[in-house]
Amino acid sequence: xxxxxxPLFRVLDRELWVISACAGDHYGGLISTSVxxxxxxxQLPRLIVGLATxxxxxxxxxxxxxxxxxxxxxxxxxxxxxxxxxxxRDIDKFSDLEFTTSVTQAPILKDAHAWLECRVENVMxxxxxxxxxxxxxxxxxxxxxxxxxxxxxxxQADDDLKALLKKQLGEDSLTDRQLxxxxxxxxxxxxx
Numbered sequence: 001x002x003x004x005x006x007p008l009f010r011v012l013d014r015e016l017w018v019i020s021a022c023a024g025d026h027y028g029g030l031i032s033t034s035v036x037x038x039x040x041x042x043q044l045p046r047l048i049v050g051l052a053t054x055x056x057x058x059x060x061x062x063x064x065x066x067x068x069x070x071x072x073x074x075x076x077x078x079x080x081x082x083x084x085x086x087x088x089r090d091i092d093k094f095s096d097l098e099f100t101t102s103v104t105q106a107p108i109l110k111d112a113h114a115w116l117e118c119r120v121e122n123v124m125x126x127x128x129x130x131x132x133x134x135x136x137x138x139x140x141x142x143x144x145x146x147x148x149x150x151x152x153x154x155x156q157a158d159d160d161l162k163a164l165l166k167k168q169l170g171e172d173s174l175t176d177r178q179l180x181x182x183x184x185x186x187x188x189x190x191x192x
Contacts (some may be wrong), residue, residue, distance in 0.1 A: 015147040018070040018083050019049060020099075020107045021060035027094040027107050028057035031084035033150055035069055038133055045136040047118055050129040054175055056088040058130060061120065066104035067134070071114040073145040079109075080153050085164055103137045113145040127183025128176035 014033035021028055034050030047069060051058040061067045072079050083093060098110035102117055109115070118134035125131075154162065 013149040013151040015149050016072045016080055016153060017049075018072060018079055018109065018112075019051065019057060019061070019067050020070065020094075020109070021057055021064055021067040022101075022106050023060045023063035026060060027092065028055075028060045028088040029083045029093050029107070030055050030057040030088075031080055032069075034129070045116075045139075046121070047116055047134050047136060049118075049132045049134065050126075051132065052129055052172065052176065053179065061132060062123075062130065064104070064106065065120040066106050067118055067120075067132070068104075068106045068108050069116045069118065070109050070112040072148045073113045074148045074152060075145075076111070076113075077148060077153055077156055080148070081161065085161075085168065108140075112140070114141045114147075115139065125183070127180035127187075 015035075017032045017035045018029050019032050019035075030051070032049060032051065036048050037046075038048040039046040049067070049069060051061060070079075086093070094107055099107040100110060102108060104117055104119055106117060108117065116136050117138040118132075119137050120132050120134045122133040123130050124133075154165075157165070
């Protein structure tokens with residue numbers, strides 16, 4: 001039964017990532033749990049990232065064809081609120097953060113314990129998301145940290161933040177549903 005899907009997904013505990021991108025002089029960043037390894041070949045490392053189409057950072061990734069995925073450490077929960085509860089259309093999320101750039105010019109957060117700089121190779125649309133398959137062109141990883149997961153973040157959040165997240169997730173869920181339903185109406189499964 002389809003009503004069993006949501007409870008199943010709620011028991012999974014995905015790590016939290018900041019996805020950053022730059023197009024021209026516009027910088028953006030958002031929180032994603034839709035980040036996965038897409039290759040088992042160590043010499044050709046690749047990543048797949050799902051980004052909601054209504055976020056400003058997704059449009060920057062689309063324009064620049066590049067991004068940096070930062071794995072958030074358990075002591076960096078403030079990044080989740082900074083990148084996940086406000087829109088880059090309203091504020092410059094990088095104005096008070098130290099960052100550098102490398103191969104793609106996407107912003108790399110200075111205090112990140114682990115990051116993967118990526119160049120987009122292909123994109124798949126799914127209505128509410130663009131799924132970016134990307135080659136990893138540069139990386140940093142430190143072994144002295146514990147990645148922050150969604151459930152661990154929620155356990156630390158105060159009641160006001162939990163209420164804000166619930167409200168935003170509810171709004172995003174409605175937007176996503178509308179986009180997927182519209183996409184499904186226009187999608188022709190015989191095209192592939």
